Amino acid sequence: MSMSAGKETVFNAAFEKSIAGSEQPGWLIEIRRKAFGSFVEAGLPTVRNEEWKYTNVSPISAASWQVLTAEDAGPVSGDFDLTKGIFEEIEGGNRIVFVGGIFREDLSRMPEGVSASQFSEAYDDEKFRSKFSTIVDTELNGFTALNTAFSGEGIFLRAGKDTKVDQAINLVFIGVVGSAGFPRVLYIGETGSEAEIVEHYLRAEESEYLTNAVVEISLADEARLSHTRVQRESHSAYHVVTSQAELGRGSVYDNTNIHLGSKLSRHDLGMGFNAEGGEGWIDGLYLVDDEQHTDTHSRIDHRIPNCVSHQTYKGILDGKSRAVFNGKVFVHEKARGTDAYQSNKNLLLSNDARVDTKPQLEIFNDDVKCAHGATVGQLEEEELFYLLSRGLPEDLARNLLTYGFAEEVIEKIKVPSIKKALDEAVLSRLHSRLDTAE
Amino acid sequence: MLLEIKDLYVAIDGKNILKGLNLSINKGEVHAIMGPNGSGKSTLAKVLAGHPSYEVVKGEILYEGKDLLELDPDERAREGVFMAFQYPVEVPGVSNAQFLRLAYNEKMKHIGEEELDPLEFNDLLKEKAKIVGMEPEFFKRSVNEGFSGGEKKRNEILQMAVLDPKLALLDETDSGLDIDALRVVAEGVNTLKSQENGIVLVTHYQRLLNYIVPDFVHVLAGGKIVKEGGKELAIELEEKGYDWVRAAAQ
Numbered sequence: 001m002s003m004s005a006g007k008e009t010v011f012n013a014a015f016e017k018s019i020a021g022s023e024q025p026g027w028l029i030e031i032r033r034k035a036f037g038s039f040v041e042a043g044l045p046t047v048r049n050e051e052w053k054y055t056n057v058s059p060i061s062a063a064s065w066q067v068l069t070a071e072d073a074g075p076v077s078g079d080f081d082l083t084k085g086i087f088e089e090i091e092g093g094n095r096i097v098f099v100g101g102i103f104r105e106d107l108s109r110m111p112e113g114v115s116a117s118q119f120s121e122a123y124d125d126e127k128f129r130s131k132f133s134t135i136v137d138t139e140l141n142g143f144t145a146l147n148t149a150f151s152g153e154g155i156f157l158r159a160g161k162d163t164k165v166d167q168a169i170n171l172v173f174i175g176v177v178g179s180a181g182f183p184r185v186l187y188i189g190e191t192g193s194e195a196e197i198v199e200h201y202l203r204a205e206e207s208e209y210l211t212n213a214v215v216e217i218s219l220a221d222e223a224r225l226s227h228t229r230v231q232r233e234s235h236s237a238y239h240v241v242t243s244q245a246e247l248g249r250g251s252v253y254d255n256t257n258i259h260l261g262s263k264l265s266r267h268d269l270g271m272g273f274n275a276e277g278g279e280g281w282i283d284g285l286y287l288v289d290d291e292q293h294t295d296t297h298s299r300i301d302h303r304i305p306n307c308v309s310h311q312t313y314k315g316i317l318d319g320k321s322r323a324v325f326n327g328k329v330f331v332h333e334k335a336r337g338t339d340a341y342q343s344n345k346n347l348l349l350s351n352d353a354r355v356d357t358k359p360q361l362e363i364f365n366d367d368v369k370c371a372h373g374a375t376v377g378q379l380e381e382e383e384l385f386y387l388l389s390r391g392l393p394e395d396l397a398r399n400l401l402t403y404g405f406a407e408e409v410i411e412k413i414k415v416p417s418i419k420k421a422l423d424e425a426v427l428s429r430l431h432s433r434l435d436t437a438e
Numbered sequence: 439m440l441l442e443i444k445d446l447y448v449a450i451d452g453k454n455i456l457k458g459l460n461l462s463i464n465k466g467e468v469h470a471i472m473g474p475n476g477s478g479k480s481t482l483a484k485v486l487a488g489h490p491s492y493e494v495v496k497g498e499i500l501y502e503g504k505d506l507l508e509l510d511p512d513e514r515a516r517e518g519v520f521m522a523f524q525y526p527v528e529v530p531g532v533s534n535a536q537f538l539r540l541a542y543n544e545k546m547k548h549i550g551e552e553e554l555d556p557l558e559f560n561d562l563l564k565e566k567a568k569i570v571g572m573e574p575e576f577f578k579r580s581v582n583e584g585f586s587g588g589e590k591k592r593n594e595i596l597q598m599a600v601l602d603p604k605l606a607l608l609d610e611t612d613s614g615l616d617i618d619a620l621r622v623v624a625e626g627v628n629t630l631k632s633q634e635n636g637i638v639l640v641t642h643y644q645r646l647l648n649y650i651v652p653d654f655v656h657v658l659a660g661g662k663i664v665k666e667g668g669k670e671l672a673i674e675l676e677e678k679g680y681d682w683v684r685a686a687a688q
């Protein structure tokens with residue numbers, strides 16, 4: 001799994017450059033160096049790796065990406081104007097913007113009610129130091145290693161003890177043509193805090209780039225976080241993101257993942273419990289067409305008794321698209337009283353689409369409530385006839401059934417702009433007829 | 439004439455079900471179709487509604503003088519054909535109100551009348567729901583999902599009330615309804631009955647016909663109508679069963 005000399009040089013040079021002038025503390029440089037070392041050793045994954053069997057990232061390995069730094073990431077070339085249009089539909093008055101992986105203060109409007117700082121402002125913060133790079137395993141794969149190697153900067157969010165953050169915190173990620181971006185976010189929800197994060201992966205233009213993000217989430221006791229990720233990248237882009245949450249006693253993590261864009265997307269997500277009574281909802285909807293490829297790998301670990309994890313993933317595939325779902329739920333020996341549920345349902349709208357789904361539940365304790373399952377199917381002919389027999393034209397009937405299939409996940413989305421984007425994606429023409437319906 | 443079926447032969451998966459069926463229905467009439475299990479009553483209803491699994495091998499169906507078989511199922515519905523399913527289908531994730539409004543507006547568009555927005559439609563729906571004694575809480579729920587057998591049947595008649603068909607085919611709408619619900623639904627159908635529409639009741643039980651009095655009763659057996667009569671024929675069937683009709687037809 002070694003890399004070809006050319007690409008090694010691309011990342012090597014960029015890495016050395018970013019280390020060289022840096023005033024980052026030694027502990028961070030060490031983490032980064034180690035991460036880069038493990039990237040160089042492992043390279044990006046190949047299909048020979050069991051976890052990447054169905055997702056071939058060789059086009060990413062083969063491309064010579066440009067890595068932007070804070071210095072050269074100023075207002076981006078005239079190709080697109082960031083102030084125009086793209087932020088219009090981000091509600092709530094705040095946005096934390098990354099362009100090409102680099103945080104852009106000039107484009108951001110920082111949220112209120114939550115502490116939001118750049119990593120560089122938090123290097124001495126004990127909370128930051130204690131959690132940074134401890135939640136996502138840097139050595140999970142070449143992508144996490146590469147992200148950590150370039151993670152000197154990023155955004156650190158912290159919701160204080162017992163605070164309720166009123167506005168949803170918007171994180172906006174925009175790719176830059178030809179570049180590999182390594183945005184990184186660390187969120188700490190302190191005891192009893194409550195907040196909502198919405199990650200928007202947007203495209204400013206139809207272009208080829210790589211978003212390789214890492215999002216780490218730590219919830220202390222009784223903390224609550226609603227975490228929505230909406231991936232609407234360019235259809236020529238690559239999107240490889242890893243997110244992981246650790247849950248304290250009685251904390252609640254409600255995560256919804258929507259994948260609409262990109263040529264190839266891969267999301268590795270995980271959740272683990274630090275104490276009893278944690279509850280996690282991890283739901284998702286991927287909607288792909290043409291030659292799009294989407295892959296979700298999830299891993300949920302129940303090592304602690306009396307925690308809840310519910311996972312509902314739905315997929316809608318058209319054209320020659322392909323989806324991979326691999327969900328691992330481990331209920332360890334000591335985790336009595338676990339309530340774990342996992343389902344992955346797929347709707348194929350074309351004969352050329354393909355799904356590889358593998359929900360995996362491994363239980364080493366008898367005193368648990370667990371269920372899992374996966375389905376791959378087409379629209380039900382009897383349901384279709386029922387709608388037709390009431391006078392709905394066929395395309396409308398098909399759209400409505402498709403919408404119905406996804407509704408379970410769509411109804412979780414409360415953000416109007418995302419709801420609209422979803423409606424448009426799921427049922428372009430039905431949207432206008434339903435938008436004011438109850 | 440509203441509906442005219444001439445010498446109809448229908449097969450499913452290569453098996454002949456209807457074999458030379460004739461039936462004529464005028465506006466303002468109520469027809470009951472009775473007959474043993476598996477004789478083809480639902481087949482007839484579904485063929486009229488345009489179910490794609492059934493193959494019309496031979497014969498003709500004229501609806502308001504036009505060839506019904508030329509029309510797709512949704513076109514038939516917009517032209518006023520309505521079948522209440524013997525086994526209504528559950529449609530998860532699609533709310534009753536959404537679905538009915540879309541169906542209603544498609545029909546309005548077709549006949550050149552004004553479409554309704556959700557609020558306007560909600561008022562209409564509330565009115566129509568009274569006809570079948572249905573609570574508004576059912577509007578928000580997914581179509582038929584988790585409905586009891588009787589609730590599904592009521593929901594079919596609610597759809598009929600909203601869509602106001604010219605030809606209503608009610609396939610065993612009475613089965614699954616409790617005694618009170620049967621009366622309510624039957625009264626609902628009577629309310630919807632007019633000089634402008636024709637109603638076909640497929641049923642096994644004379645009881646329904648006490649509430650909705652048919653002008654004609656037809657017995658379907660062996661793939662065709664083997665006996666016809668007035669409402670007293672239903673009473674006779676209830677007493678004697680089908681054997682004598684079948685024997686006489688041979």
Ligand SMILES: Nc1ncnc2c1ncn2[C@@H]1O[C@H](COP(=O)(O)OP(=O)(O)OP(=O)(O)O)[C@@H](O)[C@H]1O
Pocket residue numbers: 450451453455473474475476477478479480481482524
């Ligand atoms: N796919 C199929 N292949 C073969 N035979 C079928 C198929 N579908 C239906 N049939 C048969 O067609 C016949 C007529 O069925 P139909 O449902 O029309 O009867 P019915 O008169 O409505 O009966 P019931 O009173 O029980 O509702 C039955 O014998 C049934 O088994």
Ligand SMILES: [Mg+2]
Pocket residue numbers: 479480481524609610
């Ligand atoms: Mg039947």
